[in-house]
Amino acid sequence: MTGTHSDVLILGGGSGGYACAFRAAQLALSVTLIEADKVGGTCLHRGCIPTKALLHSAEVADTARTGSAFGVRTTFDGIDLDAVHEYKNGTIDRLYKGLQGLIAHHQVTTVSGHGTYVGDRTIEVNGVRYTGSSVVLATGSYARTVPFIELGERIVTSDDALKLGFVPKKAVVLGGGVIGVEFASVWASFGAEVTVVEALPRLVAAEDPWCSKQLERAFRKRGISARTGVKVESAKESADGVLVELEGGETLDADVLLVAVGRGPRTADGGFAEHGITLDRGFVVADERLRAGVDGVYAVGDVVAGLQLAHRGFQHGVFVAEEIAGLAPVPVAEHLVPRVTYSHPEVASVGFTEDAARERYGDVTSVVYDLAGNGKSQILNTAGGVKVVRAGDTGPVVGVHMVGDRVGELIGEAQLTVAWEALPSDVAPFVHAHPTQNEALGEAMLALSGKPLHRHG
Numbered sequence: 001m002t003g004t005h006s007d008v009l010i011l012g013g014g015s016g017g018y019a020c021a022f023r024a025a026q027l028a029l030s031v032t033l034i035e036a037d038k039v040g041g042t043c044l045h046r047g048c049i050p051t052k053a054l055l056h057s058a059e060v061a062d063t064a065r066t067g068s069a070f071g072v073r074t075t076f077d078g079i080d081l082d083a084v085h086e087y088k089n090g091t092i093d094r095l096y097k098g099l100q101g102l103i104a105h106h107q108v109t110t111v112s113g114h115g116t117y118v119g120d121r122t123i124e125v126n127g128v129r130y131t132g133s134s135v136v137l138a139t140g141s142y143a144r145t146v147p148f149i150e151l152g153e154r155i156v157t158s159d160d161a162l163k164l165g166f167v168p169k170k171a172v173v174l175g176g177g178v179i180g181v182e183f184a185s186v187w188a189s190f191g192a193e194v195t196v197v198e199a200l201p202r203l204v205a206a207e208d209p210w211c212s213k214q215l216e217r218a219f220r221k222r223g224i225s226a227r228t229g230v231k232v233e234s235a236k237e238s239a240d241g242v243l244v245e246l247e248g249g250e251t252l253d254a255d256v257l258l259v260a261v262g263r264g265p266r267t268a269d270g271g272f273a274e275h276g277i278t279l280d281r282g283f284v285v286a287d288e289r290l291r292a293g294v295d296g297v298y299a300v301g302d303v304v305a306g307l308q309l310a311h312r313g314f315q316h317g318v319f320v321a322e323e324i325a326g327l328a329p330v331p332v333a334e335h336l337v338p339r340v341t342y343s344h345p346e347v348a349s350v351g352f353t354e355d356a357a358r359e360r361y362g363d364v365t366s367v368v369y370d371l372a373g374n375g376k377s378q379i380l381n382t383a384g385g386v387k388v389v390r391a392g393d394t395g396p397v398v399g400v401h402m403v404g405d406r407v408g409e410l411i412g413e414a415q416l417t418v419a420w421e422a423l424p425s426d427v428a429p430f431v432h433a434h435p436t437q438n439e440a441l442g443e444a445m446l447a448l449s450g451k452p453l454h455r456h457g
């Protein structure tokens, strides 16, 4: 059976797919969006939003626990997990309704069901064939698992960890990347004894090593154990717990084991490879203009190797819609995608790590401004710092790396600085409101311009 023909036919209604749909509709293109589950995808239903809601509950728990340090009599009486889930699900529901409203507003045609690319800019859903002048593959990603670890009630990926029906007393997190670190932070705030096991030598290994050190120190202070450079050999679930064996024979027992070993591209069941789309380790091979190697077919978001972040997906989607409309947009620069880990404390960065910058520019200069000197951070009682990397000793700012509570909110200024290739001396004259954490960024720029105000040396 033949379905509709659209200017843009999109497979997958997550961040990448729906952003593409909205921008294409704004540009007066007709759009059909095929989604097997719920529009909003991973980010809204199983990713960014639910985890950040849990992290906010975790922050409130910590605030209740530490009230007396600020002269406020509070007690922490425990976590009402049903209420936590209600709050989290309520947040998702409101945003989901809003998103559905936007789809209607943009007059995007939605098709519900699993789509298979059958070649010739055609996707089949439940026996109906939809065609597009352009096709956009936006099927996203899934939680990877470990072949020798069987998932169960207590051995879970992030999908099930978000719905866990109990607060663990003891938790082991396998994987010290963003997702593992965020869950470790939540569970520790909820009162669990948490161990993160990471095979690489440090937590958040994609970040500048300085960030890892700061985060590991903060986690140590919170009683979260980070076992880095260690592999898990096996994990077995019983009725009342999980036994995790590390290499070397040491065992850890826990109520729950989170397997957070990264996310794989969801490309195996969409007919891609069968119809000429080249895959590399499962990811769609796309060029800088996100063309998927077959005329008129594009790929956006997590199916394209690189940072698996919702806002990268949004930007990919917008880019492709504008490309299809002939606007010749500027390609999305991977290193300018801001990265935030929303743990307590947060880690936020944009641009190159110091090592990557050295590789690229030969020589670099960096400064660290310690939050110990920042008034607002002291008021909030948070530790950490801001590290700024410049090319050579006179070049532009090419990387900003921050650790501390709420530093994710500073990433906007950092991003503008790096993306506009500003010199520290371009930024230094801008007045930062006092007392804000933004001042720490300003102080780092002042220091790099040779005129530190609240910094020794």
Ligand SMILES: Cc1cc2nc3c(=O)[nH]c(=O)nc-3n(C[C@H](O)[C@H](O)[C@H](O)COP(=O)(O)OP(=O)(O)OC[C@H]3O[C@@H](n4cnc5c(N)ncnc54)[C@H](O)[C@@H]3O)c2cc1C
Pocket (backbone or CB within 6 Å): 011, 012, 013, 014, 015, 016, 017, 034, 035, 036, 037, 038, 039, 040, 041, 042, 043, 044, 046, 047, 048, 049, 051, 052, 113, 114, 115, 116, 138, 139, 140, 141, 158, 179, 266, 269, 270, 300, 301, 302, 303, 308, 309, 310, 311, 312, 313, 342
């Ligand atoms: C626990 C967790 C926390 C996260 N936190 C953050 C965060 O704080 N910030 C951030 O930026 N990113 C975060 N992410 C990552 C973010 O969720 C993803 O980068 C983003 O969702 C990718 O968007 P996408 O459109 O590429 O794919 P997805 O959101 O995965 O959407 C793909 C959609 O395609 C559909 N689909 C797949 N195959 C088919 C098919 N054959 N037919 C029809 N439909 C299909 C799926 O059902 C899905 O809805 C997090 C992820 C996780 C798992």
